[in-house]
Amino acid sequence: MILSASAFIAALPLIAIAAAPVDDSLPVIEGVIAPATRLELVKDGFNGTEGPVGLADGSLLFTENRADRIVRIGADGSIAVFLEPTGGSNALALTAAGEVLAVQTTTPALAIVYPAAKARVLAAGFDGKPFNRPNDLVLDRRGGVYFTDPGASPARAPAAAVKVSVIAAEPVTAIYYRSPDGLLARIDSGLGRPNGVQLSPDEKTLYVADTYGEHLLAYDVSGGRTGARRLFAKLAGFRQTENGPSSGADGLATDAAGRVYVASSVGVQVFDSAGAALGIIPTPKPPQNLAFAGEDRRTLYILGRGSVWKLRTLAPGPAERAK
DSSP states (O other): OOOOHHHHHHHSOOOOOOOOOOOOOOOOBTTTBOTTOOOEEEEOOOSOOEEEEEOTTSOEEEEEGGGTEEEEEOTTSOEEEEESOOSSEEEEEEOTTSOEEEEETTTTEEEEEESGGGOEEEEOEETTEEOSOOOOEEEOTTSOEEEEEOOSOSOOOOGGGOOOSSOOOOOOOEEEEEOTTSOEEEEEEOOSOEEEEEEOTTSSEEEEEETTSSEEEEEEEETTEEOOOEEEEEOTTOEEETTEEEOOOOOEEEOTTOOEEEEETTEEEEEOTTSOEEEEEOOSSOOOEEEEESTTSOEEEEEETTEEEEEEOSSOOOSSOOO
């Protein structure tokens, strides 16, 4: 009997074909990401994810800012509420005395929010005018604080769609420094959207992310004085959006070797201390902020859009500062 082609194929034994394993390893970045490193989801579904800072015990604090609470992720992976309410805390730092310092948005301010017995406002405005909406901060070893104030909202309407009926002053977008003795100075103003702020490990360079700009900005720092603005590194992913140009540059981190990590629309961009691009750490959703934590400070936590991820890095975060 001669079988037809279709009958012949139907008579063949079934052979199981194993699917090729999916390689979800991160791209290797020399000195930062080792081969076979993977991004691990800690938890999804938070109501806002901002302001991470690592603690000495290996845990991490961050703000669930839309829920007005601070959350703690333990070194053992446990997750618990650390503080609520928080006055709309957005970004956090840790003082030498163990106090939690925050920029607040409910009533815009720079304030100590923990412990409760020491809670106090350190600054609420400049030159007789209140802040707009402080966003990020970094504390130097002298006890001074750099913080950004990008304005009330990241949304911008196209210029052609704006109809001006009342002449009003535009909110001042600025970077401030509060010295250890409490003096407040405006370092720079008129940026598009000054967002994340960070110091190099030797604290000789201040980095600022301009969400609307194509470059990560830098300022030389010496003896508490800050130099002129300069372009430090060109960011990938800069593009025109319906609200104008944007790189999505947000939170920043530095490691002990002076590399700079930028949360942006394309993932976490990594640069060396001279501003050369080293690679990009991809994330499932655009990240908003990041920080080193863990007892050896080799766990990089990345936060964004209600999610928290972590990965192990070859390079540790700076040992001298919590952030």
